[in-house]
Amino acid sequence: MPQQRPHNMGAGGTCICPKCDYHGAHRNGVPCQDDHCPNCGAKLLREGSYHDQLLQQKRQH
Ligand SMILES: [Zn+2]
Numbered sequence: 001m002p003q004q005r006p007h008n009m010g011a012g013g014t015c016i017c018p019k020c021d022y023h024g025a026h027r028n029g030v031p032c033q034d035d036h037c038p039n040c041g042a043k044l045l046r047e048g049s050y051h052d053q054l055l056q057q058k059r060q061h
Contacts, residue, residue, distance in 0.1 A: 015044040018055050023047070 015024050015032035019042040026032060032044040045051045 014047040016047045016052065017042050018045055018051075 012028060013026040015026045015035055016022065017037035017040065020037060020040045022037050022039050022044075024035075024038070024044070026046065027035065032046040032049075035044045036042065037044055045055070
């Protein structure tokens with residue numbers, strides 16, 4: 001069972017930048033990984049995804 005996040009992910013969800021922590025609304029039909037950060041140009045991650053969880057774990061340790 002997936003863990004619930006404290007904030008509401010909603011239907012669209014959120015794309016985040018692993019480099020500069022940019023948060024943007026996920027665009028329907030466009031995977032976050034195919035979108036790029038408007039600040040630094042890095043590939044975005046879907047918030048709550050497997051890769052996002054890895055990132056959070058790295059930051060905690
Ligand atoms: Zn960025």
